[in-house]
Amino acid sequence: MEVKFYNSYTNKKEIFKPLNPENVKIYSCGPTVYNYAHIGNFRSFIFSDVLRRSLKLLGYKVNHTMNITDIDDKIINASISEKISIEEFTSKWTKVFFDDIETLNIEKVEQYPKATEYIDEMTIFIDKLKENNLVYEKDGSIYYSIKAYENYGKLSKIDVSGMKAGARYDSDEYTKEDARDFVLWKQTKLDGEKFWDTKHGKGRPGWHLECSAMIRKIYSSGIDIHTGGIDLLFPHHENEIAQTCGAYPHEHFVNMWMHCEHLLVEKQKMSKSLGNFHTLRSLVEKNIKPSSIRFLLLSSHYRTKLNFTFQSLDDAEKSVSKIQTTLDRILTCLNYDLSNLKDSGKMEESIQNFLESLADDLNTPKAIGIVFDQLKTINFRLDQGNTDKSELNEYLFFFQKINLLFGFLSFEKAKEEILDDEVLKLIEERNTAKKEKNFALSDKIRKDLLEKGIILEDSQAGVKWKRK
Numbered sequence: 001m002e003v004k005f006y007n008s009y010t011n012k013k014e015i016f017k018p019l020n021p022e023n024v025k026i027y028s029c030g031p032t033v034y035n036y037a038h039i040g041n042f043r044s045f046i047f048s049d050v051l052r053r054s055l056k057l058l059g060y061k062v063n064h065t066m067n068i069t070d071i072d073d074k075i076i077n078a079s080i081s082e083k084i085s086i087e088e089f090t091s092k093w094t095k096v097f098f099d100d101i102e103t104l105n106i107e108k109v110e111q112y113p114k115a116t117e118y119i120d121e122m123t124i125f126i127d128k129l130k131e132n133n134l135v136y137e138k139d140g141s142i143y144y145s146i147k148a149y150e151n152y153g154k155l156s157k158i159d160v161s162g163m164k165a166g167a168r169y170d171s172d173e174y175t176k177e178d179a180r181d182f183v184l185w186k187q188t189k190l191d192g193e194k195f196w197d198t199k200h201g202k203g204r205p206g207w208h209l210e211c212s213a214m215i216r217k218i219y220s221s222g223i224d225i226h227t228g229g230i231d232l233l234f235p236h237h238e239n240e241i242a243q244t245c246g247a248y249p250h251e252h253f254v255n256m257w258m259h260c261e262h263l264l265v266e267k268q269k270m271s272k273s274l275g276n277f278h279t280l281r282s283l284v285e286k287n288i289k290p291s292s293i294r295f296l297l298l299s300s301h302y303r304t305k306l307n308f309t310f311q312s313l314d315d316a317e318k319s320v321s322k323i324q325t326t327l328d329r330i331l332t333c334l335n336y337d338l339s340n341l342k343d344s345g346k347m348e349e350s351i352q353n354f355l356e357s358l359a360d361d362l363n364t365p366k367a368i369g370i371v372f373d374q375l376k377t378i379n380f381r382l383d384q385g386n387t388d389k390s391e392l393n394e395y396l397f398f399f400q401k402i403n404l405l406f407g408f409l410s411f412e413k414a415k416e417e418i419l420d421d422e423v424l425k426l427i428e429e430r431n432t433a434k435k436e437k438n439f440a441l442s443d444k445i446r447k448d449l450l451e452k453g454i455i456l457e458d459s460q461a462g463v464k465w466k467r468k
């Protein structure tokens with residue numbers, strides 16, 4: 001199947017041709033571990049998860065890296081104000097990050113390198129850039145001279161002709177769209193600040209340098225795909241290219257750059273001052289299910305802006321519930337016996353369409369549309385009541401396949417569905433009482449069950465129950 005992705009470098013959808021389909025090298029910019037990640041960060045992490053899971057579904061083997069930034073201005077300032085070491089501070093927040101990705105069912109990638117473990121590689125990088133006359137020193141820090149690198153701006157298409165000579169950025173982060181020389185090695189400034197004593201002086205690396213150094217060390221040569229949020233395209237990724245291609249001009253770096261768009265909250269940029277800032281934890285505390293958050297984040301196409309609202313979370317919860325309810329119907333009919341699962345090809349067309357949507361630049365909205373079309377057919381067949389085991393197993397196969405992308409479906413009996421014998425007996429007795437028109441007894445049993453937390457609902461299809 002032809003796989004196409006949109007390459008931010010060429011601004012075109014291109015056929016994906018990894019150097020080795022058995023070892024697809026992917027690098028995704030990861031978190032800076034100093035705080036709870038917000039929902040916008042998770043959009044980017046879910047995007048790289050969708051990419052990873054889709055490639056696996058399409059038959060590739062992936063070798064994926066996500067960096068952990070455990071040194072930067074924010075981390076230094078916070079650890080000084082909390083009077084704890086950088087290591088103590090960042091290990092706490094790294095654990096929070098891993099807990100959060102588990103909550104969202106984001107697959108673990110193969111490597112999670114930490115910036116502080118790559119200081120030697122970064123030092124070598126600066127040596128190489130020095131050799132190639134791309135850096136200069138100023139007040140004890142080392143900067144990259146972007147004027148000296150002729151291809152600067154090719155990814156972001158930024159015009160560097162108007163840049164102020166010698167204008168520099170010391171900070172790790174700058175978002176304004178003006179090009180400036182960026183820091184590779186920062187001289188230590190604050191008392192108590194973490195530093196490394198290297199041949200480039202006492203200091204610490206600039207943020208951009210870590211990704212270039214890690215990619216070099218882990219993959220030795222170039223990679224197939226580099227991902228990140230669109231806010232990283234400039235300057236972070238532009239600077240990564242300048243560093244790697246500046247240091248190793250004759251080597252291949254990144255084949256395809258993929259960026260996911262912004263997440264807006266109620267059509268506005270998320271900010272603490274607007275009061276629309278959501279972390280994963282703050283949403284879970286509001287009793288929002290992680291599966292609804294995951295579904296919402298993966299259901300809109302990664303290259304479109306996602307407008308996050310509580311209504312859209314509600315809708316996502318309904319969608320997840322519709323998929324799970326149909327799956328539960330099948331599982332109930334099969335008495336939760338998954339041992340006869342087989343693929344005799346009856347769902348081939350649907351699965352093929354699902355995969356083709358993903359192969360078309362990760363078109364998740366289309367893939368989800370195919371799933372909902374299929375749900376209609378399956379529910380129609382289940383309503384007819386004459387499905388046999390082999391047909392049910394085919395449907396189950398379909399659900400298992402789509403769950404390799406979704407990751408939130410459950411194939412086990414939910415705990416709340418398991419009723420103890422006493423409750424089952426009471427439901428039976430009430431059914432009998434109703435048939436015998438003994439309404440006093442039937443009402444009494446209903447009340448008794450309510451006290452046990454079981455709500456009964458009479459419907460045309462018979463009595464249904466749910467927990468309070």
Ligand SMILES: [Zn+2]
Pocket residue numbers: 028029030211236
């Ligand atoms: Zn990066």
